[in-house]
Amino acid sequence: xxxxxxxxxxxxxxxxxxxxxxxxxxxxxxxxxxxxxxxxxxxxxxxxxxxxxxxxxxxxxxxxxxxxxxxxxxxxxxxxxxxxxxxxxxxxxxxxxxxxxxxxxxxxxxxxxxxxxxxxxxxxxxxxxxxxxxxxxxxxxxxxxxxxxxxxxxxxxxxxxxxxxxxxxxxxxxxxxxxxxxxxxxxxxxxxxxxxxxxxxxxxxxxxxxxxxxxxxxxxxxxxxxxxxxxxxxxxxxxxxxxxxxxxxxxxxxxxxxxxxxxxxxxxxxxxxxxxxxxxxxxxxxxxxxx
Amino acid sequence: xxxxxxxxxxxxxxxxxxxxxxxxxxxxxxxxxxxxxxxxxxxxxxxxxxxxxxxxxxxxxxxxxxxxxxxxxxxxxxxxxxxxxxxxxxxxxxxxxxxxxxxxxxxxxxxxxxxxxxxxxxxxxxxxxxxxxxxxxxxxxxxxxxxxxxxxxxxxxxxxxxxxxxxxxxxxxxxxxxxxxxxxxxxxxxxxxxxxxxxxxxxxxxxxxxxxxxxxxxxxxxxxxxxxxxxxxxxxxxxxxxxxxxxxxxxxxxxxxxxxxxxxxxxxxxxxxxxxxxxxxxxxxxx
Numbered sequence: 001x002x003x004x005x006x007x008x009x010x011x012x013x014x015x016x017x018x019x020x021x022x023x024x025x026x027x028x029x030x031x032x033x034x035x036x037x038x039x040x041x042x043x044x045x046x047x048x049x050x051x052x053x054x055x056x057x058x059x060x061x062x063x064x065x066x067x068x069x070x071x072x073x074x075x076x077x078x079x080x081x082x083x084x085x086x087x088x089x090x091x092x093x094x095x096x097x098x099x100x101x102x103x104x105x106x107x108x109x110x111x112x113x114x115x116x117x118x119x120x121x122x123x124x125x126x127x128x129x130x131x132x133x134x135x136x137x138x139x140x141x142x143x144x145x146x147x148x149x150x151x152x153x154x155x156x157x158x159x160x161x162x163x164x165x166x167x168x169x170x171x172x173x174x175x176x177x178x179x180x181x182x183x184x185x186x187x188x189x190x191x192x193x194x195x196x197x198x199x200x201x202x203x204x205x206x207x208x209x210x211x212x213x214x215x216x217x218x219x220x221x222x223x224x225x226x227x228x229x230x231x232x233x234x235x236x237x238x239x240x241x242x243x244x245x246x247x248x249x250x251x252x253x254x255x256x257x258x259x260x261x262x263x264x265x266x267x268x269x270x271x272x273x274x275x276x277x278x279x280x281x282x283x284x285x286x287x288x289x290x291x
Numbered sequence: 292x293x294x295x296x297x298x299x300x301x302x303x304x305x306x307x308x309x310x311x312x313x314x315x316x317x318x319x320x321x322x323x324x325x326x327x328x329x330x331x332x333x334x335x336x337x338x339x340x341x342x343x344x345x346x347x348x349x350x351x352x353x354x355x356x357x358x359x360x361x362x363x364x365x366x367x368x369x370x371x372x373x374x375x376x377x378x379x380x381x382x383x384x385x386x387x388x389x390x391x392x393x394x395x396x397x398x399x400x401x402x403x404x405x406x407x408x409x410x411x412x413x414x415x416x417x418x419x420x421x422x423x424x425x426x427x428x429x430x431x432x433x434x435x436x437x438x439x440x441x442x443x444x445x446x447x448x449x450x451x452x453x454x455x456x457x458x459x460x461x462x463x464x465x466x467x468x469x470x471x472x473x474x475x476x477x478x479x480x481x482x483x484x485x486x487x488x489x490x491x492x493x494x495x496x497x498x499x500x501x502x503x504x505x506x507x508x509x510x511x512x513x514x515x516x517x518x519x520x521x522x523x524x525x526x527x528x529x530x531x532x533x534x535x536x537x538x539x540x541x542x543x544x545x546x547x548x549x550x551x552x553x554x555x556x557x558x559x560x561x562x563x564x565x566x567x568x569x570x571x572x573x574x575x576x577x578x
Contacts, residue, residue, distance in 0.1 A: 005401065008396060008400040008401060008402050009396075009402065011392050011393060011395055011396025011397075011400060011402075012393045012396045012397065012402060012404060012408075014388075014389045014392060014393060014452070015389055015393035015408070015452060015453060015456050016404075018389065018448065018449050018452055019408075019411060019449075019453060021449075022423070022427070022445070022446065022448075022449030022450075023411075023415060023418075023423065023449060023450075023453075025426070025430075026422070026423035026426035026427050026430070027418065027422055027423060027426075029425075029426035029429070029430075030422045030423065030425060030426050033425065033426070084319070087315070088315070088316075088319055091312045091315055091316060092316075094308075094312060096309065097309075097312055097313075097316070103316045103320050105562060105565065106320040106323055106324050107319060107320055107323045108323075108561070108562065108565055108569075109323045109324050109327050109558075110323050110326075110327075111561070112557070112558045112561035112562050112565070113327055113554050113557070113558045114506065114509070114510045114553070114554050114557050114558075115510065116510040116512060116528055116531075117510075117531070117550045117553055117554045118326060118327075118554075120531060120532075120535045120536075120546075120550070121326050121329070121330050121547075121550055122326060123535065123536075124535070124543065124546070125326065125329070132329060132349075164322065164323070164326070167323075168323065169572070172569040172572065172573065173569075173572070173573045176569065176570065176573050177573075196308075218416075221416055221417060222416075225417075225419040225420075227419070227420070227421075227513060228512070228513075231513075232536075245419075246419040246421055249419070249421040250421050250424075250513065253421065253424070253425055254516070254517055259425050262421065262425065263422075263425060265421075266419060266421045266422040267422070269419060270417055270418050270419065270422060273417050274414075274417045277417060
């Protein structure tokens with residue numbers, strides 16, 4: 001019997017090895033690096049420097065600025081993409097809409113096409129001189145805009161691109177949870193003479209609370225760490241005005257070889273994100289409901 | 292007689308609701324489709340640079356495959372494609388095997404690690420890849436795995452296998468144990484029952500894990516950029532970055548043809564299996 005039990009662990013040996021080798025050890029190593037002066041200048045001989053990197057990062061204006069950007073990026077893209085996704089799910093869920101399947105498939109296009117490629121396509125579309133976005137706004141006689149070179153318009157471009165990339169995901173998820181609400185509830189409400197808004201407020205929203213919170217929290221974590229849109233479209237520019245923590249950490253490490261600062265940035269970013277995720281999970285009680 | 296009772300006010304409200312709904316559907320669908328349409332049309336046109344893209348060219352009058360000729364035979368596209376496919380298929384192979392075996396263990400066997408593993412997987416999603424990429428690079432350079440296919444395949448397989456194992460476990464939890472127990476009574480060993488009975492039943496989730504890990508490797512730029520230094524190891528994403536950003540003199544229709552060749556196969560798979568894929572995605576909470 002004991003032997004039998006031991007053999008059970010052979011099944012999970014590979015996964016445990018992968019977690020230790022590719023996740024636990026690197027994370028520990030990264031935290032260690034964040035306490036050293038490991039950079040291009042001290043590549044072969046680096047030493048522990050205590051909290052020096054953390055002090056340096058946490059007292060710098062750059063950090064606060066980039067943290068603010070990360071919050072703006074996360075909330076600023078999550079709210080419109082979830083709202084649009086939800087709205088389209090409600091529209092598609094109406095009984096008397098024709099061609100649902102077709103509209104739904106068309107809306108899945110941004111999700112179906114690899115995001116990396118779409119982002120480079122969008123980069124061409126936002127181009128000042130030749131981009132198709134400026135040509136379209138030219139139709140209503142607006143002057144062309146140098147989208148990616150001013151902070152305000154760069155944010156608009158980034159968030160619009162990100163909404164395009166992700167809203168289909170939310171439409172699909174919300175549509176499937178809308179369809180799982182029992183129709184008897186609505187029928188009963190109709191008998192009682194409830195209006196469309198009452199049905200929405202009293203049945204639809206409460207029934208979807210858990211699904212919205214769960215998807216919202218996962219989306220928050222995903223968007224906070226979403227690297228490619230900003231890296232490819234603006235590279236964090238102009239200056240650092242659209243840079244976020246993850247892109248900044250990557251650039252510090254691989255453009256400037258400041259591995260110590262990059263490790264400190266990544267660690268701080270993870271801690272902040274984990275704290276926020278835990279608070280959100282506690283407030284919404286999502287985990288208790290899901291598990 | 293009863294029908295006549297319908298209040299004309301409700302009829303008007305209904306018409307307004309439907310009009311708004313269709314307007315929204317058409318606008319949002321156009322927004323969703325436009326960039327993909329635009330890049331396909333551009334790839335089929337003789338447009339030499341981005342400068343000559345005009346709104347008129349959105350409705351093609353002449354169709355040419357010149358750009359495809361350009362990307363396939365005048366750029367190292369096929370070499371990049373080969374590299375990307377080697378990396379992606381290696382990643383799929385490792386991830387699927389590890390995910391299935393560990394998913395089996397977690398779902399069917401008495402292992403005291405289940406909860407720990409599930410929490411680990413959730414916590415792993417908090418960590419940006421920038422945390423692990425520097426240590427991995429250093430580890431792999433001491434192991435001489437930098438600039439090799441193996442190094443990247445191992446790096447890609449990590450997250451995919453772990454997440455895949457979790458998906459396989461959820462999937463297997465929904466299959467009653469009676470199936471493999473019956474097979475074991477008929478004389479199959481436990482491992483035999485797993486591979487002969489549960490493996491064929493797991494086809495859908497294995498296909499999903501394959502797609503996820505394929506996509507992860509096939510569209511990765513950030514790790515490839517760090518781990519690859521020699522030109523003949525370049526992947527499609529590195530080549531595309533070079534053509535779109537570093538080398539601005541690239542013909543725009545050639546870039547468009549690149550996007551289409553690299554993206555459309557994935558796109559078609561997704562659209563064909565959309566019903567199934569959206570279901571699994573919504574269960575797993577990933578994008």
